[in-house]
Amino acid sequence: MSNTKEAIISVDNVSVFYDGKQSKVPAIEEVSLEIEQGEFVCLVGPSGCGKSTLLKIIAGYIQPSQGKVFMKEEEISQADWRRGVVFQSPTLYPWLTVRKNIEYGPKVRKVSKEECAKLSTYYLNEVGLTDFADHHPYELSGGMKQRVSLARALANQPEIILMDEPFSALDAITRVKMQDFLREMWQKNNQTILLITHDIDEALALGTKVAIMSKNPGKIEKIIDVDYSNKIMMDSNYEFENDTAYIHDKSEILKMISE
Ligand SMILES: Nc1ncnc2c1ncn2[C@@H]1O[C@H](COP(=O)(O)OP(=O)(O)O)[C@@H](O)[C@H]1O
Ligand SMILES: [Mg+2]
Structure with missing residues (x-):
């Protein structure tokens, strides 16, 4: 090596x-x-x-x-x-659920629906927010929002x-x-x-x-x-x-x- x-x-x-x-x-x-x-x-x-x-x-x-x-x-x-970017204040879309926020990047890249769902399920679990998949950002604490931001960056597999x-x-x-x-x-x-x-x-x-x-x-x-x-x-x-x-x-x- x-x-x-x-x-x-x-x-x-x-x-x-x-x-x-x-x-x-x-x-x-x-x-x-x-x-x-x-x-x-x-x-x-x-x-x-x-x-x-x-x-x-x-x-x-x-x-x-x-x-x-x-x-x-x-x-x-x-x-x-x-190159995935995470800022100090999470820049989530308030009108989208946590899951949809995570799927946003792959969806824009025309990743298939099934694959988007797989990615969001995986990264929701990774950041410990599976139970909050259908919540909206305003329902989350600061730390949780920041975890969604990270999951959203990761879902693009940067x-x-x-x-x-x-x-x-x-x-x-x-x-x-x-x-x-x-x-x-x-x-x-x-x-x-x-x-x-x-x-x-x-x-x-x-x-x-x-x-x-x-x-x-x-x-x-x-x-x-x-x-x-x-x-x-x-x-x-x-x-x-x-x-x-x-x-x-x-x-x-x-x-x-x-x-
Ligand atoms: N868009 C901009 N226009 C003019 N000056 C800027 C702009 N962005 C940052 N600066 C200046 O450049 C310097 C570095 O800023 P920045 O990179 O934000 O520093 P840091 O993130 O370390 O606090 C600062 O003096 C800031 O005022
Ligand atoms: Mg700065």
């Missing part, structure tokens, strides 16, 4: 300038990032450093001012179901899931539950995930890699490999509060972000 992994996403020296009042304002500058199959990359950085801009570039919602972004060998030029602060609006207990849930989904399905967060603990608890972004200009300062997610899965008694490596990584990231 070769140990050269395949990069699913390659961000190559990308800069984005937005139109300001007088001049072009740089949001991110010369950012490069590779995401390989099966990786869980967490991107942390202060508010306004360009995290969402980078995610939108990878999603194909906006185009870089300079540099290029590739999915495998292909340059990304528009949004595509192979090659990567891009998540922009998906748990920021949830209360602390629900957030930790959702993190455990996402970690299990990632491991079980060998998913590839890019998750943006401003919560360093969340990044360390989930990622296989943490990319640290700084502000003015928005740049990736450093990418570190971490293994806390595995530790949490392997050892039910694991407590990061007592792990000196964790404390070290956390304070290093905090220092970098607040500079």
Whole structure:
């Protein structure tokens, strides 16, 4: 077996300038990032450093001012179901049931009715919402809505899931539950995930890699490999509060972000 992994996403020296009042304002500058199959990359950085801009570039919602972004060998030029996106506030269709929301993407892609039903049944079960299949979004809690959003992204069977602060609006207990849930989904399905967060603990608890972004200009300062997610899965008694490596990584990231 070769140990050269395949990069699913390659961000190559990308800069984005937005139109300001007088001049072009740089949001991110010369950012490069590779995401390989099966990786869980967490991107942390202060508010306004360009995290969402980078995610939108990878999603194909906006185009870089300079540099290029590739999915495998292909340059990304528009949004595509192979890159599933989950936002902070779930963007569900209020007039559709939970099941219909999940089936929406495959249906648009002209997947057969039977196959759509199979997919929604499977992912409803995966996210623990089988009993809520015929409910509407307004009947669900925040955490449940976010699980529907995830199921909806997964139902397209994307090659990567891009998540922009998906748990920021949830209360602390629900957030930790959702993190455990996402970690299990990632491991079980060998998913590839890019998750943006401003919560360093969340990044360390989930990622296989943490990319640290700084502000003015928005740049990736450093990418570190971490293994806390595995530790949490392997050892039910694991407590990061007592792990000196964790404390070290956390304070290093905090220092970098607040500079
Ligand atoms: N559509 C836009 N037009 C002009 N400026 C923008 C736009 N979107 C974001 N910005 C600016 O670009 C910078 C990065 O924003 P963003 O990517 O949303 O950061 P983050 O997600 O890290 O908070 C910020 O200074 C923000 O004000
Ligand atoms: Mg943002």
